Amino acid sequence: MIKITDEDINYAEGILLKPGQNFDLERRLFIRNLCTIDLQAVPGSGKTTALLAKLLIIEKRLPLSENRGILVLSHTNAAIDEIKGRIGHHCPKLFSYPNFVGTIQSFVDTFLAIPAYVNKFKRKPVCIDNEIYSETIEKLFKYGKKGFKQQEKNNALYYNSNFNVLHTFRFSFGEGVFTLKKSINGNPLEIKTPSKKLKPFTSQELKRISEWLWITKMNVMEAGILHFDDAYALADVILYNIKGYKELIQKRFQYVFVDEMQDMEQHQFQLLETLFANDNSKSIYQRLGDVNQSIFPSSISTIDIWRQRKDKLFLKGSHRLSKPIANLVSKLSIAPSELEGRGLNNDGTEITIKPLLIIYDSKKVTEVIPTFSTKLNEYIKSGLVPDDKSNAFHAIGWRKNHDHDNKICLSDYHPDLKGLADKSEIDFETLEDYFHTHSNDDYTLANRRKSLLNAFVKILRIEGVKDEVARSFTITRMVRFIRLSRSNEYPIFNLNIYNWSVKLIDKDIKSIKSEIQKYIPDFLNLFNCELRHSADFVSNPAIYIPINNEEEEAVNYYDKDGFKINVGTVHSVKGQTHIATLYLETFFSTGYGSYESQRLRNQFIGTHISETIENHKGAGLEKIKQSAKMAYVGFSRPTHLLAFAVEESRFESFLKHLNKKEWDIIELKKTAVIDS
Structure with a gap:
């Protein structure tokens, strides 16, 4: 020991x-x-x-x-x-x-x-990737299956068109057999007749729909294409x-x-x-x-x-949170947990800034973030808040967008807000999409080379080209095949990939696309194939174009006072430390209200969430817990300044009894901004 x-x-x-x-x-x-x-x-x-x-x-x-x-x-x-x-x-x-x-x-x-897969199928899986899995199961689901009649196929397609289970249902493994579940942690998949179908499926028809889904899922697995969730079913397999x-x-x-x-x-x-x-x-x-x-x-x-x-x-001691912020956050801890705010200024003095409450008229919703920025600038100039421009100031909310004018979400506070695509994806809809997967500060050839090779692998996959053992190509197997089987062409292929990678760094997108389009027939000829099914993939314009640095500043930041206010969801800042955070209440479902100011009304006036949960009667308890956890995470990001924005009618209905000595308050009225 x-x-x-x-x-x-x-x-x-x-x-x-x-x-x-x-x-x-x-x-x-x-x-x-x-x-x-x-x-x-x-x-x-x-x-x-x-x-x-x-x-x-x-x-x-x-x-x-x-x-x-x-x-x-x-x-x-x-x-x-x-x-x-x-x-x-x-x-x-x-x-x-x-x-x-x-x-x-x-x-x-x-x-x-992977060991479970090798043990069962005697070879390694091709990939474990959600995007490629979704593409593969979509294709195989529509293929005919041995022993099934056309009507049975139609029944399976009709079932999925109504219940949309294809991309969410999973294998579960227990007692030596695979069964189907609605999702990785869901209930068993129920095969039933859609309500709009006039004549119900017979028990035999329902059985065949289940078998169609099971065979489809197994075909994808046998092809070596795994969803991340499949890894857990396979883990159960090897343990059993x-x-x-x-x-x-x-x-x-x-x-x-x-x-x-x-x-x-x-x-x-x-x-x-x-x-x-x-x-x-x-x-x-x-x-x-x-x-x-x-x-x-x-x-x-x-x-x-x-x-x-x-x-x-x-x-229990937080070196991030000040005592005023910790006092508020501690009221939101559902699980028993003591919280002591021990945050200090750089000179060792105690941080004493009170939380800021911004009360706004609904017509002034777009002025909330600018008001926060102005107030923050005052704190910076007075020396109460550090003048740190690096990812230090954030405006966050639970829900980004909405489908109704009366449901306030992040996009109401900041109408130009846009989301960034997931840069971890390796599978995209068009050839040109593969040219736009790198941040402006990434100058590495290796990452661009990998993106280009993934694009060529995608072309082979769309064309249905398989390797010598009927598997979809991976980057490694594709390059090895060209090097060993087409040795005369390999130097040309390798040089092209290098030159295009260099051009990607220079963002010469138009030239790259044109050159690759001209080369693709020669590339496919290496595999005894012609350009057919992937023509649209090769020619269509990009769908995924990530926002570049300049655009990103304009849409996901507010910049008025010489520093940026980053705008995003609570989920996007989980684990981060900020200097100042503005929490924007947003609509999220219904149940004991629809906004944090409604569900957490008691916590704002000093009651611990455990007491609210214990005494709550009626519906909405889970929504209270969800809101408490979301606010707990959001409120616990800043070291110095925490602000909360609440619409004035909800303030009057739910928060007017909070201790105003513990808050600095700004009211955004219809006619003017009054700093009190």
Whole structure:
């Protein structure tokens, strides 16, 4: 057993903390602890930094006895990149075999899903990718299937056209067989007659629709195309078929650390529990997070999923939040959690800025963000708020857009708001889309080369070109095929990809598209194929064009006072630290009202959310909880200034009794702005 000393902690402090800073007693207790525990940590508590300190110290003891490893998991690639960026230089052993630092998805893919697939199909899957999966199942669903009559196919198509299950239904594996579910964590898929069909399906017809869906799903899997969710069904397969496989995983990893546990979905949580949480587990299993910050959709609340252990550690001191902000945030914590605001100015003095309440007439909704900017500028000039222009000031809300004029959402406060496409996608609708997947500050050839190669793989996939064992081509197999089977043409192909990658950096889009279009017939000829099905893909204009830096400033920022106010959803800023945050109430469904000012009326006047939940009668309880979690995350972003915007009729109805001594208030009336 590793024993962590004061000298070890001093070593970690020297790497992770600023000169003169030290880990307090709470954090030292956690750093020293190498038992199976839960850590409940408030926003800004330095939870991840404390974990990194523990990892730095363990690194000095590697390799462990019997060459066992360390497993470090989080939910997103960004979180893993932060870990690697902060300690990677100091921990070369931690980021190599037998250790594994990655996302929960990459862990499941590597250690469970891919081995399960190889064991079942005797080859590796082609890819695990949601976009390619959706494209493949859409195509295979419409193919005829052996043994089915045309009418049975029509019935399956009709069923899906009414219930739209094709892209959401999943395999579930239990007791040695696959069954169909509505979704990864949903109920069994119910095959029934659509209500508008005059003559109900017979039981045999319903059975055949189910079989059509099952065969379609299995055909996609047999083709080697997996949805991320399929990895979890395959994990169940290998744990069922290979007795003792779980114990092999435990033997591999002596210590398991899962950061941001509250972001794990039900199936992810359950798999980790199955692997590491049993009484006889050979692994030390530590789960870190804040149950109150679970805001991602789930059919079951994370508080119900993650039932924390009775013996757990707490980090209750927030070095991010000031006392005034912490006082408000603490009223919103559904799960038991003490919260102490310990945030200080750079000179060590206490931050005392009161939260700001902006009360606006509905006709003045577009003036809310400019008013916040003006007030923030006053604080900056007075020295109360740091003059930091880097991603420091945000205006956020729960819902971005709406479908009704009377439902206020982010796009009402900032009408030019636009969303950015997911740059992690590797599958797009047109050839030109593949030219627009890089940020302006990315000058690497490798990323552009990969995008171009993905475009050529897509062309082969649309044309239905398969490799020698009837699999869709991947980048690796495509390049290898050209190099080995078309060796005379390979230098030309390679040079073209290089030249086009260079031109992508220079944004010479028109020239690139023209040159690739001319080359594609020669490219397809390498595979004994002609341009047919992919003609539209090659010729159509781009659908996905990400906003460039200049446009982004104009649509997703407000810039008036010499600094930017970033505008986005609460989800988009989860995990971030701001200097100032404006929380904009937005419409979200109905139930005990439709806005945060209605559902959290008692918390604004000082009542803890637990008391509201305990005493609530009638409908809307889940909406209260959802709003509390969303506000908890949003309100806990800023270090110095928290502002909240409420429409004046809702203020008069629900918030007029709040303690005005604890708030600075600005009213945006129909005729003028009055600063009080």
